[in-house]
Amino acid sequence: MxxxxxxxxxxxxxxxxxxxxxxxxxxxxxxxxxxxxxxxxxxxxxxxxxxxxxxxxxxxxxxxxxxxxxxxxxxxxxxxxxxxxxxxxxxxxxxxxxxxxxxxxxxxxxxxxxxxxxxxxxxxxxxxxxxxLDVAGTTAWAVVRGIDPVAGETVAVSAATGGVGTLVVQLLVARGVHVLGIASARSAGWLADHGVTPVEYGPGLADRLRAAAPDGVDGFIDLFGPEYLHLAAELGVPADRTDTIVFSDAAAELGIRVSGAAALTEEEAPQVLQRLAGLLQEGAVExxxxxxxxxxxxxxxxxxxxxxxxxxxxxxxx
CATH class of the missing domain: 3.90.180.10 (Medium-chain alcohol dehydrogenases, catalytic domain)
Known part of the structure; x- marks a missing residue:
């Protein structure tokens, strides 16, 4: 030693x-x-x-x-x-x-x-x-990769201003995705400043999401819990374009992938961590x-x- x-x-x-x-x-x-x-x-x-x-x-x-x-x-x-x-x-x-x-x-x-x-x-x-950085960063990377959106698509994200969510929405915006960030009203300013359309959670959420995306929602990333998986299905998002970080009966029943840091291989994890650290240093994400x-x-x-x-x-x- x-x-x-x-x-x-x-x-x-x-x-x-x-x-x-x-x-x-x-x-x-x-x-x-x-x-x-x-x-x-x-x-x-x-x-x-x-x-x-x-x-x-x-x-x-x-x-x-x-x-x-x-x-x-x-x-x-x-x-x-x-x-x-x-x-x-x-x-x-x-x-x-x-x-x-x-x-x-x-x-x-x-x-x-x-x-x-x-x-x-x-x-x-x-x-x-x-x-x-590690858990939030590698989890964010994995769920974005899981649904693999392309520029011009619309993706909804629950818990959009949590530790994982803040990184998820920025990674999506960097891909040219229209991001619907589900969070409290007090977080709307941060989301808007980062190119995200804020959508307040609570009763009537499905209607607010439809109003924000009249052409439909292409993907859904759930960072909170199973109620959002049922919401994604209600919005017509296919199971293979929905990802969650929360293990639940709903995920199993709906055939929805559960991603997270563990979705990265042993070789990938340090590479992703280094890449994210570089993006933070450059100011590309915060x-x-x-x-x-x-x-x-x-x-x-x-x-x-x-x-x-x-x-x-x-x-x-x-």
Whole structure:
């Protein structure tokens, strides 16, 4: 292992020892993780939080993604390489990187991951943006690719100003797509400023979508829940042009694809992450940051997230 100096004996990490509400979250001292062969240790500067993490902690995904207690949490992160294991050639101590963990471990001051799961952080990209990019970014990329719209088509997007939605609508606009962004009225300004037609959610939504797209809706991306899958069917959107990130009975019944970050192959994921980081650095897309919280206030961060009204991402600062 290569390290610039002796590491502390302990790190700080979020832990929970049972399913439950935000009150089960604790930030504890844990043994400093050590990189093995082919791995890197990253001192975390920022780590995004995601709705799926709240669902795992509540036990709502136990059948598909069971927790083993005590459990850590977190996928996204950005930080500085603090140590490297044997056989790592593409990373050096001191490199600024962003990446992802599949071991629910990024909500911490230090995280160990395979070296292939980090990419260089572009110079000037803010830490909080880099640290929140992976899940939202790769999910957005996957769902847009899933319906593969072309210029001139009309695509509706639910939860259009959430962490994933803000990226989805910008990627669609970049393709020349007419985007109908379903969100609250208070988010209409942001959507309009980014070339999206805002459509307020709530009763009468189907009529408002028809009025906004009199020639019909060609595709539908659902980022919220199964009621939107039935809406897509009501609007006449074919199942193969509808995509969702939420597993549900409705998706299975209607034959609708469930995409997300896991839809990318092991080889594709870091390439997409690097591409998105570059687009953000160039200003071609932006990732709004709704709020930042210190690691010790992780429960407050999730309270903010679970209100489901944030514009963009909520980020932990380690």
């Amino acid at each position: 290569t390290t610039p100096s002796a590491l502390p004996d302990t790190a700080r990490a979020v832990r929970f020892d049972r399913y439950g509400g935000r009150d089960v979250l604790q930030v504890q001292d844990v043994p400093m993780p050590q990189p093995g062969a082919g791995e890197v240790l990253v001192a975390v500067r920022a780590a995004g939080i995601n709705p799926g993490e709240a669902m795992i902690r509540q036990g709502l995904l136990h059948d598909r993604l069971p927790a083993t207690f005590p459990s850590g949490q977190g996928t996204d992160f950005a930080g500085t390489v603090a140590a490297i294991g044997d056989g790592v050639a593409d990373s050096s101590v001191g490199d600024e990187v962003l990446g992802y963990s599949w071991k629910r471990s990024s909500h911490a001051t230090h995280v160990v991951v395979p070296a292939g799961q980090v990419v260089p952080k572009p110079e000037g990209l803010p830490w909080e943006v880099a640290g929140a 990732m709004p940051i709704a709020g930042t919280y210190p690691l010790d206030r992780v429960a407050d961060a999730f309270e903010d997230l679970e209100r489901r009204h944030s514009l963009g991402k909520i980020v932990l600062i380690a």
